[in-house]
Amino acid sequence: xxxxxxxxxxxxxxxxxxxxxxxxxxxxxTCAHCREELERLRGTETALLTLPDExxxxxxxxxxxxxxxxxxxxxxxxxxWGSAARLGFVSAAMLSxxxxxxxxxxxxxxxxxxxxxxxxxALETEVSQRVNDAVAKAVAASEARQVxxxxxxxxxxxxxxxxxxxxxxxxxQEYLDVEKKHLNTLILASNxxxxxxxxxx
Amino acid sequence: MIFRAVEDADLIRKxxxxxxxxxxxxxxxxxxxxxxxxxxxxxxxxxxxDLSQDVFLKAYQNLRKLDDPARFAPWLxxxxxxxxxxxxxxxxxEGETEELQPETLEGAATIGGNAVFPVExxxxxxxxxxxxxxxQRETVVLKIxxxxxxxxxxxxxxxxxxxxxxxxxxxxxxLKAELAPVKARGAS
Numbered sequence: 001x002x003x004x005x006x007x008x009x010x011x012x013x014x015x016x017x018x019x020x021x022x023x024x025x026x027x028x029x030t031c032a033h034c035r036e037e038l039e040r041l042r043g044t045e046t047a048l049l050t051l052p053d054e055x056x057x058x059x060x061x062x063x064x065x066x067x068x069x070x071x072x073x074x075x076x077x078x079x080x081w082g083s084a085a086r087l088g089f090v091s092a093a094m095l096s097x098x099x100x101x102x103x104x105x106x107x108x109x110x111x112x113x114x115x116x117x118x119x120x121x122a123l124e125t126e127v128s129q130r131v132n133d134a135v136a137k138a139v140a141a142s143e144a145r146q147v148x149x150x151x152x153x154x155x156x157x158x159x160x161x162x163x164x165x166x167x168x169x170x171x172x173q174e175y176l177d178v179e180k181k182h183l184n185t186l187i188l189a190s191n192x193x194x195x196x197x198x199x200x201x
Numbered sequence: 202m203i204f205r206a207v208e209d210a211d212l213i214r215k216x217x218x219x220x221x222x223x224x225x226x227x228x229x230x231x232x233x234x235x236x237x238x239x240x241x242x243x244x245x246x247x248x249x250x251d252l253s254q255d256v257f258l259k260a261y262q263n264l265r266k267l268d269d270p271a272r273f274a275p276w277l278x279x280x281x282x283x284x285x286x287x288x289x290x291x292x293x294x295e296g297e298t299e300e301l302q303p304e305t306l307e308g309a310a311t312i313g314g315n316a317v318f319p320v321e322x323x324x325x326x327x328x329x330x331x332x333x334x335x336x337q338r339e340t341v342v343l344k345i346x347x348x349x350x351x352x353x354x355x356x357x358x359x360x361x362x363x364x365x366x367x368x369x370x371x372x373x374x375x376l377k378a379e380l381a382p383v384k385a386r387g388a389s
Contacts, residue, residue, distance in 0.1 A: 009366075009369075009370050009373070010366070013344070013351070015351055015366075040377055041373065041377075043377075044373055044376055044377045044380060045345055047322055047325075047326055047376075047380045047383075048326055048330075048341070048345050048346070048376065049345065049346075050322055050323045050326055051323055051326045051327055051330070051346075052323075053233065053234075053237045053346075054236070054237060054240060054246075055233065056232050056233050056236040056250065056253065057246060057250055058250060059229070059232070060228050060232045060253060060254055060257055061225045061228065061229075062221050062224065062225060062228075062257075062258070062261065063221065064219075064221040
């Protein structure tokens with residue numbers, strides 16, 4: 001088809017640019033051959049359109065059934081991969097999160113050298129303080145315990161001494177009583193012997 | 202047309218949120234067109250119905266992948282195209298889709314018969330379409346019967362626009378040759 005300036009079929013199906021369409025239109029008005037060709041195209045299309053659409057034999061419809069529903073994960077996954085914008089946003093978010101985690105987990109080297117020294121001094125001071133406190137507390141407790149035991153022992157000793165003294169006094173008194181009775185007996189006996197010697201006549 | 206497009210977009214948004222009734226309404230708008238597209242490609246009513254159901258099920262399951270609801274029609278027909286050609290491959294593993302033995306669709310010529318044209322012409326059209334290759338027939342159906350633009354057809358069949366035009370113009374030349382004697386008899 002060299003007669004028209006552009007493809008007559010593109011002209012018929014309205015697929016030419018505006019200036020091409022105008023040029024072709026002008027040409028067709030003066031070219032009987034091209035008009036016949038257009039008529040043949042129109043006739044063929046008209047003939048094709050005599051074939052009617054059929055009614056669908058059975059209506060299509062779905063019920064709300066989980067079997068047909070994509071899972072929530074699937075919907076989310078599909079939505080993510082089906083959208084360049086969402087995918088880009090998620091990728092950027094993951095990259096940002098990775099950078100934050102990396103920066104937090106990898107501190108600067110000089111900071112890493114200083115922190116242990118400070119920590120060691122503080123630890124030593126704290127441990128020393130705690131040990132001193134613990135020792136002082138233990139000593140105080142021991143002294144208190146010692147004093148209490150001494151007092152208890154003294155009290156027990158005094159009590160024992162008093163009991164023993166009392167017992168000794170009782171025994172001394174009993175001894176004195178016995179001795180006194182013995183003396184009286186001797187006195188009485190001596191008096192009896194004197195009387196007998198004076199009165200034999 | 203714009204109002205209708207907005208309505209479809211609303212239904213798609215609702216269907217994406219799991220509203221099955223909204224999707225059923227969307228189906229009711231498109232099922233007849235999709236069924237006839239498939240019917241003219243596979244030339245078998247039972248296959249066309251089965252494929253139509255598969256198409257709408259797959260479309261529902263993949264609705265979230267549709268970035269632009271305004272592109273629903275080419276996207277839906279792309280699914281239909283894939284389903285039809287998947288059937289061709291199953292039936293003819295070697296890929297010779299033209300060798301399918303279609304069922305007789307004479308019934309189609311009598312349903313809603315057009316009084317302007319004789320039945321003979323309608324039958325001749327159905328016969329002439331069956332003589333085309335599957336690719337040519339599909340391009341004719343998408344352009345003449347479904348009214349898609351060349352760019353949309355290229356998207357549906359996953360081929361360049363130049364290939365689509367080549368298939369269509371070759372098919373029209375063949376159809377013109379096939380139908381000319383019948384039209385001549387009708388005119389006389």
